[in-house]
Amino acid sequence: xxxxxxxxxxxxxIAAVAAATVVLPFLMVYAFLFLVRGLFVxxxxxxxxxxxxxxxxxxxxxxxxxxxxxxxxxSLLNGQHRxxxxxxxxxxxxxxxxxxxxxxxxxxxxxAVLLVAALLALGLSISPASTRWVRTxxxxxxxxxxxxxxxxxxxxx
Numbered sequence: 001x002x003x004x005x006x007x008x009x010x011x012x013x014i015a016a017v018a019a020a021t022v023v024l025p026f027l028m029v030y031a032f033l034f035l036v037r038g039l040f041v042x043x044x045x046x047x048x049x050x051x052x053x054x055x056x057x058x059x060x061x062x063x064x065x066x067x068x069x070x071x072x073x074x075s076l077l078n079g080q081h082r083x084x085x086x087x088x089x090x091x092x093x094x095x096x097x098x099x100x101x102x103x104x105x106x107x108x109x110x111x112a113v114l115l116v117a118a119l120l121a122l123g124l125s126i127s128p129a130s131t132r133w134v135r136t137x138x139x140x141x142x143x144x145x146x147x148x149x150x151x152x153x154x155x156x157x
Contacts, residue, residue, distance in 0.1 A: 009077050013133050016124035017073045020085065022117035023092045026110070027066035034059030065091065079138025082125055089125075093118040 009017075037043050038056025048058055065088070072085030096115035099105045124130060136143050 009079075009138070010129040010133050012124045012127040012129045013076055016085070016121045016130060017077055019117045019121035019124065020069060020073050020089060023069060023088075023114055024066060026114070027062050027069070031059050031062035031066060034062060076125060076130070076134070079133045079136065079140070082130075082134055085125055086122065089118045089121045093122070 034048070034055045036059075038052045038054070038059055042052075043055075049055055068084060069088040069092070072082075072088040075081050075083075076085045093115055096111040096118065099111035100108050100115065105111070132143060133139070
């Protein structure tokens, strides 16, 4: 067998990142809407807060959370670490559960999909292949003794 290609992530890592992307379109839309409504457009009734500055702050939070989610996905894909990835998915799951339990937040379909996607992403990111990917720094170093299998990641060419 040939040496592992550090630029090729395992299927479980790719699937975890794909599931994690479900929240990004919502974050982009809400960040844009809240920033515009808070900074540029005068509205009669602010959407989620009682002021324009509150709307702008909500937009900044949505934008920062989107950056955290993307950073976590990039870190996992590169085999660096999973902490930011897990944080983004746990926050997504927590927010989805909150929205599912709050009957005044609207229909449950979107929070349900976000919850399933976040849980799937978390589950895939802790799979043995994903763990090996991170522990070997994306296939660039051998798997340390005592931390699972003594073999590094091997894939057919």
